[in-house]
Amino acid sequence: MADRKLFAGHSVKRLRRRAGLTQAAMAETLAISPSYLNLVERNQRPLSAALLVRLAEGFDFDPRSLAAGEPGGGEAAVRRRLADPLFTDLEIDRTQIEEWMAAAPGGVEAFARAYDRIGAGALLAGDATDPIAEVRREIERWRGHFADLDAAAEAVADELRLAAGDLYGAIGERLRVKHQLQIRILPVDVMPDLQLRLDLHARQLQLSETLSPASRTFAAALQLGLIEARGEIDALAKGAAFADRAAERLYRRHLASYFAAAVMMPYARFLRACEATGYDLELLAHRFGAGFEQIAHRLTTLQRVGARGLPFFIVRVDRAGQTSKRFAGASGAALAETDGRCPLWTIHAAFDRPGVLKVQVVELEDETRWLTLSRTVAPESRGLGAINAEFAMALGISADLAGTLAAARGIDLKGSATPIGLGCRACQRGACPQRSAPPAGRPLLIDERQRGVSAFTFGRD
Template identity: 35%
Template sequence: MRQHKIFAGDRLRRLREQRSMTQAELADALSISAGYLSQMESDQRPITRELLMRLSRQFGIETNYFSSDDDLRLASELRESASDPLFGSPILPDEASAAVRVAPDIAQRFLHLYRGYLALEEEHRSLQTRVAQTDVGAASRFPYDEVRDWVQSKRNHFDALDRAAERLSEARDFQPENRGEDFIRYLRDTYGVRIGQGPVDLGKGMIWRLDSNAKTLFMSKDAPVESRLFWIAHVIGLLEQRDSIERQIRQARLSNEEAASLARVALANYFAGALVMPYGAFLATARDVRYDIERLQRRFGTSFEQVCHRLSTLQRRNSPGIPFYFLKIDIAGNVLKRSSATRFQFARFGGPCPVWNVHQSFSHPGRILAQLAATPDGTRYLCVARTVSLSAGSYLNRPRAVAVGLGCEVTYAGETVYAKGLNLDDLDAVDFIGPGCRACERSDCRHRALPPIGHPLDVGTVERGVVPYQIDAKTSRTSSLK
């Protein structure tokens, strides 16, 4: 059996520093040399199984703390998919992890096939957007899901675009206080594109349009300043980084042109965020203000959502920020955007967990909510959520009610302003959340809307719980926080 090597140097170093230990002290406690520990922290050597056990005892953590985030996500999705009643009895988390460890390529192919099956089922029942059928040879997949998976595989970080945006910002000396005028001037002088007010026929629901013939970027008159700034940066990205964007899309080997078009938008948006919030300056400021989103808004002239999304992309190898997950949902619970630089598991089927504070934020519009939460694997998170709805521009229009969530593991929480006043070690203050009811194995959750997939139900007639069924204990496992 192929041994799975674990490289988690940054996680190990952060954990050591949070416990105020030197390399020499930790090396002595683990009965290894300081040089060996240094090589593990720089990802020159993997963390062996024996050392995982020693670290677990030394710091009082779960052994999977150092597991590969990508493998954890893959194992979670594999367990969720393979527990569909279509396959009979469910598989256990350990079985899914073993499958990923031994044959990751086979696991990926199984998931690809299962997604194709789901897409065809959804198409047949007309419950979701019809899958494009122009490319008969392509796998039947939803383009949005395919692009999301690709972005996730990159940990929401595209280094070439990030560095290109940073170089351009430094070369042109773009400053936050003059960035709007600087962007307009650069777009005009370099590409001959001027900015125009959106005409009456811009189109209902349209916010901007690039007219190549007129060499004009038309933008909605009702848009806020930070949105207009971002759109200009997006167009600069499309023009400035066309070759780089197309090269990365070709390398992604997406299944159809719809997915490629969505990826093109995603990469141009990424460049725009990196140009408005250059990596080095933004990360330094974020650390200085302890990741205070509102202060970062003011410093860079951006929106709350733009700052949250940018924070989730700061994973440059030699200078990473805190690994954050990012989520954007509407009031109905539909996931509009999601990405994660953490091991956080998003539900692939169904909506997010109702206990999660991103839902509660709709009851407190404009207010930042902080929550300590734990997922079924025992990992605890600091979760921040707030609504980001904008004015519809007219009483006759309906504003779009959306909220964003940002979060990190509690080991990083102390570096943020949002840990203020929270007892990060108080297990009684933790809310137990899951990846969504269909995939969550918590058997005693009073918020459960649906039974977990693949588990037999015990529907008794002489007793009744909060939900009208019990999960059969013989074939289910209840996860708890250790």
């Protein structure tokens, strides 16, 4: 936070009122003048690093929580929304965003709420009923972290750990004894198009033989969550207030999956392992009996107050570049929000060497840098002759925070970086030989006397 202006007047005011203090009393505690505190609360002065430290020490709170109280979720979140191709021609830079947030925080918050309610796709196509988009917005509203579910899953995981060393076996025994459900593994010819099925008549959770050990554990834990975390899931689903029934069911499935991942990777133990290993993905997968995708997804959820992990984002695409999964979490990454993809990003090159991790430092047009780790992931094979899916997944984090990562060893995070954009229609870089289309809102220029490295030359007006 020290390298950017942080306007958090609304959060400071809430903090003061919660403490039952007047401006004069709080100013005295912070060793500043009441007039200066008044300017801070009215967003006419940013929070300095020194004042931020005094607030944290004097009022016992996590400084990172201030960002959630900023208009629109903070500068990064507002910048992410403005990266939409709809706003490309406006050329709104970081300075303008800072000035807007300081001068009209209410207007910024109103814009953010309207954008989130309508959705990027709806702004362009007039469709606000996409259940997948609705669910993703609700997940991002929580920054991917559901504290009650995590606490419930951690308690269950501790009980299972005491019961047996084998997590899958312990979950199976708990389902059998406590809920009268037997796990049964069935051959692929019996379940040709299913990975799991709950047969309440036979009191069986039926799993396909094609599931890996990690996926079998996950499926069993998911079923346990649907039963034992039903209260927490019901409360979150009710709070989301989806108008669409499909969106609510999809959200419930996500929450059950969240619980399953939290049982396999209990919060405190998982975070300690992350910090001890430098977030070594391969080691974490072995230690917790999970797959790469499960580990990557779990890393986006580590936002417990007072015990936060690093803010990662994930993106999963197919060979056609279509996005099938994306979560920004607390990262504020525009890379996880946009539908556009840059071919210079190695997430697309991951298909060239399946299963091999590709590490890359990229720089966006706003000069933010990200360390990304990309590799292929594949659902369980369905056998010879069947269509077997393959995806590429990228796990990313701000380069400023990546110094302690095992994957960053030997990499100069402040040195050269690959310049990428958010898709050609949103990218303003002029001399890109990989460009496949001019940016939206820019006039196409044709000069018969010369030709540049890019197939498209465009104007700035």
